[in-house]
Amino acid sequence: MKYMLLIYSDETGYDKSTKADIEKVMAAYGAYGQAMRKAGVYVGADRLKPTGAASTVTLKDGKTKVLDGPYAETKEQLGGYYIVDVPDLDQAIVWASRCPAAAHGKIEVRPIWEM
Numbered sequence: 001m002k003y004m005l006l007i008y009s010d011e012t013g014y015d016k017s018t019k020a021d022i023e024k025v026m027a028a029y030g031a032y033g034q035a036m037r038k039a040g041v042y043v044g045a046d047r048l049k050p051t052g053a054a055s056t057v058t059l060k061d062g063k064t065k066v067l068d069g070p071y072a073e074t075k076e077q078l079g080g081y082y083i084v085d086v087p088d089l090d091q092a093i094v095w096a097s098r099c100p101a102a103a104h105g106k107i108e109v110r111p112i113w114e115m
Contacts, residue, residue: 001085001086001087001088001092001111001112002043002083002084002085002111002112002114003083003084003085003086003089003092003109003110003111003112004081004082004083004109004110004112005081005082005083005084005092005095005096005099005107005108005109006078006081006107006108006109006110007078007079007080007081007082007099007101007105007107008076008077008078008079008101008105008106008107008108009076009077009079009101009104009105009106010075010076010077010104010105011050011051011077011079013104025100028100029100032098032099032100033045033082035098036082036084036095041084041085041086041091041095042082042084043082043083043084043085044082044083045080045081045082045083046080046081047079047080048078048079048080048081050077051069051077052069054068054069055067055068055069056069076105076106079101079105082095082099083112089109089111092109092111093109096109
């Protein structure tokens, strides 16, 4: 079954990070992705640009409304995701707990409803 691991963290933390800190984090994500590939559970992953680059679209009374930026101000923002194909939720949770962001943010594990 496929699950999406949604990575939430405070995106302003990167502004305060040194180049060495960022390189360490990127190496941890690289190792995490390699472990997923080696285990055969990796389906896909991507990072998202900061919330300031987002547009929120709604339809009200038949008219499209566009709000630049995120819909809501939150402490933690969706910064990226992984998609894994594992036997069950327990295995998805194991992989989520291994994500580097789990130590400082949150990982939402959500089953994919394939169509």
